[in-house]
Amino acid sequence: MKEYNGYLIDLxxxxxxxxxxxxxxxxxxxxxxxxxxxLLFLTNNSSKTPEQxxxxxxxxxIEAKPEEVFTSSMATAKYVKKKLPHGxxxxxxxEGLFDAxxxxxxxxxxxxxxxxxxxxxxxxxxxEKLAKASLAVQKGAALISTNSDNAFPSxxxxxxxxxxxxxxxxxxxxxxxxxxxxxxxxxxxxxxxVLGTSKSETILVGDNYNTDIRAxxxxxxxxxxxxxxxxxxxQYEELPIKPTYYVKNLNEWLS
Ligand SMILES: [Mg+2]
Numbered sequence: 001m002k003e004y005n006g007y008l009i010d011l012x013x014x015x016x017x018x019x020x021x022x023x024x025x026x027x028x029x030x031x032x033x034x035x036x037x038x039l040l041f042l043t044n045n046s047s048k049t050p051e052q053x054x055x056x057x058x059x060x061x062i063e064a065k066p067e068e069v070f071t072s073s074m075a076t077a078k079y080v081k082k083k084l085p086h087g088x089x090x091x092x093x094x095e096g097l098f099d100a101x102x103x104x105x106x107x108x109x110x111x112x113x114x115x116x117x118x119x120x121x122x123x124x125x126x127x128e129k130l131a132k133a134s135l136a137v138q139k140g141a142a143l144i145s146t147n148s149d150n151a152f153p154s155x156x157x158x159x160x161x162x163x164x165x166x167x168x169x170x171x172x173x174x175x176x177x178x179x180x181x182x183x184x185x186x187x188x189x190x191x192x193x194v195l196g197t198s199k200s201e202t203i204l205v206g207d208n209y210n211t212d213i214r215a216x217x218x219x220x221x222x223x224x225x226x227x228x229x230x231x232x233x234x235q236y237e238e239l240p241i242k243p244t245y246y247v248k249n250l251n252e253w254l255s
Contacts, residue, residue: 001245002222006197007032007039008188010206011053013229014250015041018155021060022228028250029062035254039068040195042188042204044181044211046073046120046146046162047094072146072181073100073120075190079180080106080116080144087115090136092122092129092165097146112136117169119177120146121162130168137173147181149211153230182206183214188221203244207231213243226250 009015015025032039041053041064048056050069057064073093077100080089088109091097097120101108112135119133137143149161166177180186192202203222206212207229216223225243227233233248247253 004201004203004222005038006192006195006202007037008042008191008195008202008204008221009039010182010204010208010212010229011041011043011057012045012152013207014205014212014226015057015062016060017229019060021062022250024228024250026061028253029064031254033063038195038197040191041069042182042191043069044072044147044149044187046071046076046097046181047123048096049099050074052096070187070191070194071096071100072187073097075187076118076120076144076146076180077101077104077106078190079186080104080118084115084142089116089118090114090132090141091118091120092125092133093118093120093146094122096120112139112141114141116142116144118144118146119162119166119169122165125165130165130172133169134172137169137175143169143173143175143177145177145179147211148177148179148184149181182208182211183218185215185219188215188219192221205250209235209239209243213239216243217241224253 050066053069054064054066073096081104088107117133117136145166148163150163151158152161199221204216205224209231213223222244225246
């Protein structure tokens, strides 16, 4: 097994499931810290601020600082600031997205005459918000979306994710979105800049083949797949490109 200095670590299904910690997660993180690895928690969830995510992890027994959290909202804000440094944006999303955009100094507007529509999960989404986004895109605004997850698991089953709402705008305008979160390379490249490690010394840890593992494959970094979340172990044989390593739980790594 190769030595890695940098760890990009998924949250839901890897560190916790909903509000319950995954048994092996705290000791895994503790061990990485003892070995002085650089680590960054990497999540497609755009709704929370890094402070909120770090607080949740700490409450679950996984000590974490806000600067060790990188969300799809943060990657989106950095991307928008770079691509449209003086642009105005109409935004659908929650606190995590607005907070990230404010921190990067992105100008937010309520006007459909704008340079970009930025979409993240919004539990208060309305027809009016979707109509405005659609009108803005028809007037030429770029469509940028934090993540393409069509659905995500809740305690009752799969519920619509940000990809599903972004699809409403794509279907009504004919304009494809630029997605930022996993499996896109954009979020991985931005995360590596924050982590400060090179691709060859970094590994991405996650439970979801279609987001986490594909993000690693697309960005050209090694991956560790763990079967405590979305992708069941029974599917391993069918995976078209295998992760670099897999474990049934994180105790099997570094032991
Ligand atoms: Mg996950």
